[in-house]
Amino acid sequence: MSLKIYNTLTRKKEEFIPLKKGEVGMYVCGPTVYNYIHIGNARPFIIFEVVRRFLKFKGYRVRYIQNLTDIDDKMIDKAKELKITVSELAEKFIQEYFIDADSLNIERADVHPRATEHVQEIIELVRGLEEKGYAYEIDGDVFFDVSKFKDYGKLSGQNIEELKVGARVKIDERKKGAIDFALWKRAKEGEPSWESPWGKGRPGWHIECSAMSMKYLGKSFDIHTGGSDLVFPHHENEIAQSEAYTNQQFARYWMHNGYLCLNNQKMSKSLGNIMKVRDITQKYKGEVIRYFILSAHYRSPLNFSEEQLQQAESSLQRLSNTIFNVKHLLKQDNFIKSKVKDDELILEKRKESKQKFVEAMDDDFNTPIALSQLFGFAREVNIYLSSPEQKNKEALEEILKFYKELAGKILGILKDFNQKESFEQEIKKLIEEREQARKERNWVESDRIRDKLQKKGILLEDTPSGVRWKKI
Ligand SMILES: [Zn+2]
Numbered sequence: 001m002s003l004k005i006y007n008t009l010t011r012k013k014e015e016f017i018p019l020k021k022g023e024v025g026m027y028v029c030g031p032t033v034y035n036y037i038h039i040g041n042a043r044p045f046i047i048f049e050v051v052r053r054f055l056k057f058k059g060y061r062v063r064y065i066q067n068l069t070d071i072d073d074k075m076i077d078k079a080k081e082l083k084i085t086v087s088e089l090a091e092k093f094i095q096e097y098f099i100d101a102d103s104l105n106i107e108r109a110d111v112h113p114r115a116t117e118h119v120q121e122i123i124e125l126v127r128g129l130e131e132k133g134y135a136y137e138i139d140g141d142v143f144f145d146v147s148k149f150k151d152y153g154k155l156s157g158q159n160i161e162e163l164k165v166g167a168r169v170k171i172d173e174r175k176k177g178a179i180d181f182a183l184w185k186r187a188k189e190g191e192p193s194w195e196s197p198w199g200k201g202r203p204g205w206h207i208e209c210s211a212m213s214m215k216y217l218g219k220s221f222d223i224h225t226g227g228s229d230l231v232f233p234h235h236e237n238e239i240a241q242s243e244a245y246t247n248q249q250f251a252r253y254w255m256h257n258g259y260l261c262l263n264n265q266k267m268s269k270s271l272g273n274i275m276k277v278r279d280i281t282q283k284y285k286g287e288v289i290r291y292f293i294l295s296a297h298y299r300s301p302l303n304f305s306e307e308q309l310q311q312a313e314s315s316l317q318r319l320s321n322t323i324f325n326v327k328h329l330l331k332q333d334n335f336i337k338s339k340v341k342d343d344e345l346i347l348e349k350r351k352e353s354k355q356k357f358v359e360a361m362d363d364d365f366n367t368p369i370a371l372s373q374l375f376g377f378a379r380e381v382n383i384y385l386s387s388p389e390q391k392n393k394e395a396l397e398e399i400l401k402f403y404k405e406l407a408g409k410i411l412g413i414l415k416d417f418n419q420k421e422s423f424e425q426e427i428k429k430l431i432e433e434r435e436q437a438r439k440e441r442n443w444v445e446s447d448r449i450r451d452k453l454q455k456k457g458i459l460l461e462d463t464p465s466g467v468r469w470k471k472i
Helices: 039-057 073-082 086-103 119-131 160-170 205-217 228-246 286-294 306-330 341-362 367-386 393-411 421-439 443-455
Strands: 004-007 012-015 023-028 061-066 135-138 141-144 181-186 201-203 221-227 251-257 260-262 302-304 458-463 466-471
Touching: 004 251, 023 039, 023 205, 039 061, 039 221, 039 251, 039 260, 039 286, 039 393, 061 205, 073 086, 119 135, 119 141, 119 181, 119 201, 119 205, 119 228, 141 228, 181 205, 181 228, 201 205, 205 221, 205 228, 221 228, 228 251, 286 306, 286 367, 302 306, 306 367, 306 393, 306 466, 341 367, 341 393, 367 393, 421 443, 421 458, 421 466, 443 458
Parallel strands: 023 061, 023 221, 221 251, 260 302
Antiparallel strands: 004 012, 135 141, 141 181, 181 201, 458 466
16 A cells, blocks of 8 residues: 655645655654743644654654754743753753653654754855855855745745745845845854854754754655644745755655644744643643544644543543453453454454554545544444453454554554553452452442442443453
């Protein structure tokens, strides 16, 4: 089966063919580390990490790079406000970013390059652009001359003339063209700075991603991703400066995720309507947030509300109950060797659901449909479990494998598969106590325990071979 990816550059779904057979180079624009990340920031980090997981599942070797922007205007302003240095600020919020990433079960990238550790590469790139006539210096600032790059606007589909009109409002009079952008900025008094051919200064924002992606993935690589607010100008500028420098295509597939809204308004720091990941994880498990993000297609807008999170939580709970019941049965050591019709049937359903799951992911990472396969199969499993026949061990193990692979490994949810041992022991103990009470004909006590179990979501079934229980 072939994987199709919607490419912002061509505005269509295309078959994914990597540059090198079996290998994928992927770059994700990472956080600017001046504050805690909000749930809107987290959306691309979760989605593109799932893309990476799925590519691995398909057998690709994936090299995954996510940068950390540790120098820019926002960093400088925030450090001033907190009366600390920019590097102290960066250290703090890099740590905080990884705490949030861990709680959301976002795996580490292969490299998390920092802008301040790649200033030499950035200077090299800016110098090259200057030599080729794409960049010009004015008083220690270096700008990219957009008029020299004929493909400018190809990613965002923007009309250059309209852009120029729009840009005139806040134009820097010194620039040759209204939409020329900064590659290098002269340092103001007291700002962090590096020596350069243009005097003391620091990199512009766009150039760091060009320098770092090309350093770790090569001049031309497979997939570049980010939020849709980065299409213009950030990614458009990355393309211009990189392709002007190398004369080669920069990234071949561009993936962008839709906005995350709060009360149907785009979540952004400038609008002040943000929800920090750190605050949400006080109340909800990271995998609930992850599930919520994956419950919509990555290109669609997604509206955040408390209600949505509660729904995500109860959906996950349902899946986790099914898995719990399978594990519970597996512990009973009471199996039949041969497979009966039910066992064959559930194995057949497992195959079908897995195939549909993979087809959905192959179709531009359609996670809502992929998730629906996990639920559809869980319904079949519940029916299978509810029949009184003894089960076949292999069939039960295959069910678990299905969830471990598709939910755990690819989507990164249901991580706490094995964290319910003590719960199981507690239930076992209560059931024994109830049995004892029944033997002693102490009906009040036995009913009390039954109610207690019911409150824990445990349903008891008295069968001739003893008490069976399951989680509902
Ligand atoms: Zn970037």
